[in-house]
Amino acid sequence: MGTDREGDIMQLTNTTDYAIRIVCYLALENKVITTAELSRELNIPASYIPKITKQLKEKEIVKAAEGSNGGYMLEKRPEEISLMDVINCTESTMAISRCLEKDGYCSRNATDTCKIHKILFDLQSTCNNRLENIMISDIIHQGRDEYFGRFYVVMKVDLNEKTYECVYSHSREIYEQVARTGSYEAFIDAYISTYVHTADQKKIQEFLSYQELTNTIPHDCVEEDIHYRRKEDIDAESYVWMEMKKYIDQDQHTALITFHNAKVIPNTIITMEEEIQKQERDVEKQYWEMVSLLVAVLNHNNLLEVEHQDDISFYTEQVYRQLQQRFPEYGITEEEIKNVSHLAPIHDIGKIRVPLEILNKNGKLTKEEMDVVKQHPLTGAEMTLRFPKGVMTETLNHYSYDICRSHHERYDGKGSPDGLKGEKIPLCAQVVGLVDAYDALISTRPYKGALSEMEAIRMIVNGECGAFSNQLLQCFLAAAMQPEWVGKRKEA
Numbered sequence: 001m002g003t004d005r006e007g008d009i010m011q012l013t014n015t016t017d018y019a020i021r022i023v024c025y026l027a028l029e030n031k032v033i034t035t036a037e038l039s040r041e042l043n044i045p046a047s048y049i050p051k052i053t054k055q056l057k058e059k060e061i062v063k064a065a066e067g068s069n070g071g072y073m074l075e076k077r078p079e080e081i082s083l084m085d086v087i088n089c090t091e092s093t094m095a096i097s098r099c100l101e102k103d104g105y106c107s108r109n110a111t112d113t114c115k116i117h118k119i120l121f122d123l124q125s126t127c128n129n130r131l132e133n134i135m136i137s138d139i140i141h142q143g144r145d146e147y148f149g150r151f152y153v154v155m156k157v158d159l160n161e162k163t164y165e166c167v168y169s170h171s172r173e174i175y176e177q178v179a180r181t182g183s184y185e186a187f188i189d190a191y192i193s194t195y196v197h198t199a200d201q202k203k204i205q206e207f208l209s210y211q212e213l214t215n216t217i218p219h220d221c222v223e224e225d226i227h228y229r230r231k232e233d234i235d236a237e238s239y240v241w242m243e244m245k246k247y248i249d250q251d252q253h254t255a256l257i258t259f260h261n262a263k264v265i266p267n268t269i270i271t272m273e274e275e276i277q278k279q280e281r282d283v284e285k286q287y288w289e290m291v292s293l294l295v296a297v298l299n300h301n302n303l304l305e306v307e308h309q310d311d312i313s314f315y316t317e318q319v320y321r322q323l324q325q326r327f328p329e330y331g332i333t334e335e336e337i338k339n340v341s342h343l344a345p346i347h348d349i350g351k352i353r354v355p356l357e358i359l360n361k362n363g364k365l366t367k368e369e370m371d372v373v374k375q376h377p378l379t380g381a382e383m384t385l386r387f388p389k390g391v392m393t394e395t396l397n398h399y400s401y402d403i404c405r406s407h408h409e410r411y412d413g414k415g416s417p418d419g420l421k422g423e424k425i426p427l428c429a430q431v432v433g434l435v436d437a438y439d440a441l442i443s444t445r446p447y448k449g450a451l452s453e454m455e456a457i458r459m460i461v462n463g464e465c466g467a468f469s470n471q472l473l474q475c476f477l478a479a480a481m482q483p484e485w486v487g488k489r490k491e492a
Contacts, residue, residue: 016090018044019052023061023086027078027136034071055089078137079199087131094131100124126225133203133227138241153259157184159214160253167256184210197229197239204228204244213248213255223247283390290387291342291400294349310345315435317341318485322475323431330427340428343399347407347432350380377417380404402426407433410466422469430472437465438476453480 021042026033039046053072056062063075074081087094097120099106106114153174154167164184166175177194181187188208192201206212207226224246229239240261247256317337324332351359354376358369365373384400387393406420406429413421415433425433441456451459457480459465461473468476479485 012087013090015048015052016087018042018048019056019086019090020083022049022052022072023056023074023081023136024140026062026072026074027081028140030074032065032069032071032073038072052090056086059085059089061085061089078140079135081136082132083134083136083139084128084131086136094124094128096120096124096127122223129225130227135199138229152261155257155259157210157213157255157257158253159248159255162210195230197231200228207244207246208257213246280390280392283388284392284396286388287390287393287396288342291346294352294383295345297352298345298349312344312347312432312435312439313341315438315479315485316344316431318479318482319431319435319472319475322478323427323471326475326478327471332427336428339396340399340403340431343396343403343428344432344435346380346384346400347403347436348376348380349383350376350378350404352383353379374416377405377408399428402429403432405429407436409433411469411472412467415466430469433466434460434468434472434476441465453486 021044022038025038025042035046035049038044038049053062053064057064057075060075061081062072065071065073084094093101095101097117099114099117100120106117108114153169155164156167157164162184164178164187166178169175177190178187181190188205192204192208196204203226207224226244228242228244230242231239243258243260245258249255320332320337320340323330324337351373354373358365358372361369381401381404384397384404387397387400389397403426405417406415406425409415409418409420409425409429410433411422411425411430413419415425438456438460441451441459442453444450457477460468460476
């Protein structure tokens with residue numbers, strides 16, 4: 001086997017890949033195939049094929065046909081060639097560790113007591129067993145996969161008393177079979193004849209025999225597995241790949257044997273993962289639809305102060321980019337910039353529950369009216385708790401909550417509603433709070449006219465709109481000097 005040095009992962013060589021492809025193609029075509037056709041159909045360099053087929057011929061897997069119509073064909077039936085047979089033709093070793101080679105070399109001379117060696121040995125045995133039990137015929141004519149839960153059986157055998165029981169079965173049929181048979185051997189005979197494909201009956205008989213269970217009792221506990229084909233009732237030649245495991249415990253003098261579907265497990269997991277990902281994408285879509293809806297509601301209510309929601313997004317992005325460039329210690333990512341910028345317009349969604357006559361009142365608000373308005377950060381934050389929740393929206397939910405609740409907090413602790421101070425204020429809320437103050441100053445309101453950009457910048461820097469961090473003010477000033485920022489107001 002080769003080694004991927006970058007990932008340090010052992011893998012089969014390209015030559016082995018070519019050899020498997022050649023053998024499978026010859027098995028499918030079942031006739032003499034020329035070098036040119038193998039090269040063309042399998043996308044293998046023609047110069048490689050003689051070398052590979054020579055190795056396959058030495059193992060009596062492939063034979064050559066001479067003459068004008070010469071080429072290659074299988075020497076054995078596909079049912080007689082295992083995947084391991086092909087691999088052994090081209091790989092110098094299949095050992096995943098030096099200590100698993102035939103000479104058993106160990107720098108510490110401790111293979112008998114080394115726990116790592118035992119783990120590697122078990123892994124190697126499982127791998128070899130699987131490769132030895134996959135025939136070329138299985139690859140070119142694969143059995144059907146089934147859902148894992150359709151077939152699962154657990155048997156327990158008392159090796160002293162020679163008794164047995166079915167601990168669990170997916171169907172009553174197995175329990176009934178156990179009840180009908182008087183001995184463990186009789187049950188195994190019945191199981192094999194009923195369920196096991198003819199090609200695998202002998203090896204399963206040996207694997208499950210009482211003699212084999214007792215002969216292989218180790219000093220501790222051992223696990224061994226084997227793969228086989230289970231017949232389907234609908235078609236004698238149709239089968240499903242199964243996995244059988246046996247666990248032998250010397251201390252308890254028992255053997256546990258499991259029978260279950262093998263091939264489908266990865267496919268089932270993949271299907272489940274794909275479905276979960278789809279659901280998460282749907283949740284994220286619903287999330288942004290909710291955000292758009294709430295912004296639309298604000299605009300529909302004809303709130304004069306939400307005329308420039310797009311500007312809020314733009315200003316937020318520009319300040320964030322300056323923070324990203326000037327203060328890398330914040331660890332600001334492109335995803336954070338994008339998400340916070342898109343969420344900035346919802347900072348005032350709590351005002352949806354404030355009467356319009358208060359929001360659009362000409363003139364100064366009374367104390368009672370101001371108290372109602374001051375509730376909008378808490379109201380907005382509470383509303384975000386009802387946003388769609390999922391793995392992909394977890395961070396978005398944090399941003400939306402923090403923006404709504406804390407955009408009126410100030411760096412000196414004199415903001416509202418919680419009086420947060422310094423870096424206890426979430427960064428997203430600090431940025432949105434500053435650009436919200438700026439946008440309010442340069443926009444027309446029922447109770448005031450619009451100020452110039454320079455006057456708005458002066459007021460914010462002087463702390464007339466509350467305190468902001470020096471870092472944030474520095475980035476705000478840098479962003480406001482950018483041509484894009486100046487051009488934004490000219491467009492408006």
